[in-house]
Amino acid sequence: xxxxxxxxxxxxxxxxxxxxxxxxxxxxxxxxxxxxxxxxxxxxxxxxxxxxxxxxxxxxxxxxxxxxxxxxxxxxxxxxxxxxxxxxxxxxxxxxxxxxxxxxxxxxxxxxxxxxxxxxxxxxxxxxxxxxxxxxxxxxxxxxxxxxxxxxxxxxxxxxxxxxxxxxxxxxxxxxxxxxxxxxxxxxxxxxxxxxxxxxxxxxxxxxxxxxxxxxxxxxxxxxxxxxxxxxxxxxxxxxxxxxxxxxxxxxxxxxxxxxxxxxxxxxxxxxxxxxxxxxxxxxxxxxxxxxxxxxxxxxxxxxxxxxxxxxxxxxxxxxxxxxxxxxxxxxxxxxxxxxxxxxxxxxxxxxxxxxxxxxxxxxxxxxxxxxxxxxxxxxxxxxxxxxxxxxxxxxxxxxxxxxxxxxxxxxxxxxxxxxxxxxxxxxxxxxxxxxxxxxxxxxxxxxxxxxxxxxxxxxxxxxxxxxxxxxxxxxxxxxxxxxxxxxxxxxxxxxxxxxxxxxxxxxxxxxxxxxxxxxxxxxxxxxxxxxxxxxxxxxxxxxxxxxxxxxxxxxxxxxxxxxxxxxxxxxxxxxxxxxxxxxxxxxxxxxxxxxxxxxxxxxxxxxxxxxxxxxxxxxxxxxxxxxxxxxxxxxxxxxxxxxxxxxxxxxxxxxxxxxxxxxxxxxxxxxxxxxxxxxxxxxxxxxxxxxxxxxxxxxxxxxxxxxxxxxxxxxxxxxxxxxxxxxxxxxxxxxxxx
Numbered sequence: 124x125x126x127x128x129x130x131x132x133x134x135x136x137x138x139x140x141x142x143x144x145x146x147x148x149x150x151x152x153x154x155x156x157x158x159x160x161x162x163x164x165x166x167x168x169x170x171x172x173x174x175x176x177x178x179x180x181x182x183x184x185x186x187x188x189x190x191x192x193x194x195x196x197x198x199x200x201x202x203x204x205x206x207x208x209x210x211x212x213x214x215x216x217x218x219x220x221x222x223x224x225x226x227x228x229x230x231x232x233x234x235x236x237x238x239x240x241x242x243x244x245x246x247x248x249x250x251x252x253x254x255x256x257x258x259x260x261x262x263x264x265x266x267x268x269x270x271x272x273x274x275x276x277x278x279x280x281x282x283x284x285x286x287x288x289x290x291x292x293x294x295x296x297x298x299x300x301x302x303x304x305x306x307x308x309x310x311x312x313x314x315x316x317x318x319x320x321x322x323x324x325x326x327x328x329x330x331x332x333x334x335x336x337x338x339x340x341x342x343x344x345x346x347x348x349x350x351x352x353x354x355x356x357x358x359x360x361x362x363x364x365x366x367x368x369x370x371x372x373x374x375x376x377x378x379x380x381x382x383x384x385x386x387x388x389x390x391x392x393x394x395x396x397x398x399x400x401x402x403x404x405x406x407x408x409x410x411x412x413x414x415x416x417x418x419x420x421x422x423x424x425x426x427x428x429x430x431x432x433x434x435x436x437x438x439x440x441x442x443x444x445x446x447x448x449x450x451x452x453x454x455x456x457x458x459x460x461x462x463x464x465x466x467x468x469x470x471x472x473x474x475x476x477x478x479x480x481x482x483x484x485x486x487x488x489x490x491x492x493x494x495x496x497x498x499x500x501x502x503x504x505x506x507x508x509x510x511x512x513x514x515x516x517x518x519x520x521x522x523x524x525x526x527x528x529x530x531x532x533x534x535x536x537x538x539x540x541x542x543x544x545x546x547x548x549x550x551x552x553x554x555x556x557x558x559x560x561x562x563x564x565x566x567x568x569x570x571x572x573x574x575x576x577x578x579x580x581x582x583x584x585x586x587x588x589x590x591x592x593x594x595x596x597x598x599x600x601x602x603x604x605x606x607x608x609x610x611x612x613x614x615x616x617x618x619x620x621x622x623x624x625x626x627x628x629x630x631x632x633x634x635x636x637x638x639x640x641x642x643x644x645x646x647x648x649x650x651x652x653x654x655x656x657x658x659x660x661x662x663x664x665x666x667x668x669x670x671x672x673x674x675x676x677x678x679x680x681x682x683x684x685x686x687x688x689x690x691x692x693x694x695x696x697x698x699x700x701x702x703x704x705x706x707x708x709x710x711x712x713x714x715x716x717x718x719x720x721x722x723x724x725x726x727x728x729x730x731x732x733x734x735x736x737x738x739x740x741x742x743x744x745x746x747x748x749x750x751x752x753x754x755x756x757x758x759x760x761x762x763x764x765x766x767x768x769x770x771x772x773x774x775x776x777x778x779x780x781x782x783x784x785x786x787x788x789x790x791x792x793x794x795x796x797x798x799x800x801x802x803x804x805x806x807x808x809x810x811x812x813x814x815x816x817x818x819x820x821x822x823x824x825x826x827x828x829x830x831x832x833x834x835x836x837x838x839x840x841x842x843x844x845x846x847x848x849x850x851x852x853x854x855x856x857x858x859x860x861x862x
């Protein structure tokens with residue numbers, strides 16, 4: 124179980140001293156490690172050569188987020204992580220017990236009461252994931268650890284938000300063939316029902332020692348998963364009908380985790396009492412091995428040992444990382460919000476970007492060059508490799524005259540007309556810690572220095588470097604995780620800041636949080652209003668979007684339980700003018716889009732309504748072509764409001780009174796097409812039709828469809844001054860002509 128460290132393994136990562144190897148594979152290595160306080164942890168790393176791939180770094184960060192979602196009861200508690208380190212790592216609780224596959228190999232198939240208890244507890248684990256709109260997608264015996272207190276689910280390397288196909292190309296299967304669902308085997312969406320299918324396969328293995336579809340080549344396994352009946356030989360008779368239903372090829376026929384837990388309920392008694400005695404002895408033996416483990420390191424080969432004798436030789440990436448304890452300051456890039464992954468990506472946490480390593484050699488990141496396709500689709504003008512994670516706190520990207528700020532990890536300033544990289548500098552902190560007024564980028568610094576005050580600066584648009592702060596808020600702490608820069612005008616920046624103890628991620632109930640306005644010319648606090656406290660470890664940000672228009676500050680505010688409210692304040696004094704619930708069937712990040720003009724705000728909540736900025740009173744409401752018609756988030760420009768109507772298409776309304784100016788001729792518009800607002804260009808309005816992978820362009824004067832072309836799913840934005848339609852995908856930012 125424990126193997127010696129190799130000569131080139133790091134001595135420590137992030138304050139954890141490495142003790143032994145627990146395992147290594149093509150993606151990375153897992154170590155047994157101890158903190159300076161004596162805490163024992165399993166520390167997972169990504170191989171340095173894998174870490175150069177932006178998509179793999181993103182996948183690793185999502186794995187960390189999903190591990191945090193499942194929590195310490197059903198999974199391994201996450202102590203700390205740094206997905207943006209040169210060697211990305213995550214430290215979790217060391218689980219005292221073997222993987223389920225090893226447990227069955229060692230003690231034989233589990234008795235029926237143990238299988239029932241195992242299944243019921245795994246249902247609870249999956250239910251917790253699914254409640255946050257996360258699916259595991261790789262549930263198998265080796266990813267389930269058996270402890271005396273119950274099973275723990277680990278390894279979320281391909282976990283994903285429900286409905287999210289990022290990092291997985293359409294038509295490809297990701298997962299373990301012997302335990303994947305039929306829909307996953309064909310490259311289709313893997314929903315919560317797919318996890319139920321995999322769980323049934325795990326329980327078959329626990330009860331019989333073999334999987335429901337045998338072993339062999341991947342192609343053979345995938346064929347059996349899709350078309351063959353499962354092999355349930357040896358399954359206890361009382362479990363046969365339950366597992367047969369779970370293994371239905373049709374996801375709709377499978378029970379939910381709640382129903383399955385009820386059917387599997389093993390009765391009263393703790394989990395350990397149902398485990399075979401040999402397995403309990405093995406759990407105890409493994410625990411003893413961990414507590415008595417001492418560091419052992421294999422010697423270096425002769426040629427490496429010779430290199431170590433020359434102090435002037437360049438240090439390796441891993442040896443540089445071992446100097447983290449001497450690091451005086453680390454700049455941080457902000458997240459995505461997790462849950463990201465539903466709630467997981469929205470929760471995310473802030474991850475450190477290493478600004479410099481004291482005493483070590485550093486290499487400036489080389490910006491990726493703009494690339495073009497030999498056969499451009501839809502007049503593709505340029506394409507640049509960038510990284511992005513959805514959902515994101517709007518607005519993203521940052522659009523300025525002559526500049527487009529794109530990406531999340533290694534943020535780039537791009538020429539919007541040509542895609543040429545103007546600068547690539549990790550000193551620009553993206554998402555919730557930056558905002559723009561269209562002319563300047565404002566950033567709130569985030570450091571790991573406990574004593575640093577929260578500071579606000581402008582960004583040098585020619586280099587991407589942060590200028591000296593124009594405001595230092597000495598009563599607020601830069602290090603706190605929930606800080607947000609919400610929006611900016613030529614006169615003020617609006618942000619959230621906090622006081623109180625630091626947490627590794629999320630909030631602490633002892634913290635105090637405030638919404639405040641900062642004068643750009645004076646650097647002084649214009650006003651400050653308190654915000655509701657957040658429970659310990661909550662990772663729901665206070666605001667999902669904001670816009671300042673004239674004397675009004677319009678906000679989408681999020682409560683600790685995820686409920687959204689549309690709030691309007693006086694931008695000059697911070698006084699609350701009115702608020703109302705922002706309900707709807709769309710996900711929270713779809714409802715967070717804000718369309719505002721000088722008189723009205725147009726909420727994003729399935730309906731199409733105008734509310735007066737001054738008092739929140741309904742100015743007009745558009746009912747649509749059919750009763751209870753639903754709409755996308757709206758967009759507004761030059762006195763016209765645009766939205767996509769379900770089963771109709773784009774509609775254009777007079778912003779003054781809601782009168783219909785024109786409507787696109789009816790076309791199939793599904794709920795999936797209502798998640799984003801239409802993009803208003805110069806002579807055209809654009810909307811996506813995801814079912815047919817098309818981007819529809821209609822004439823801005825008449826609503827007549829002028830083009831309907833194949834287009835990859837992305838988030839689209841108009842860069843009017845550059846006449847570019849900007850497409851932001853998970854790995855690339857691209858541009859098309861904006862008509």
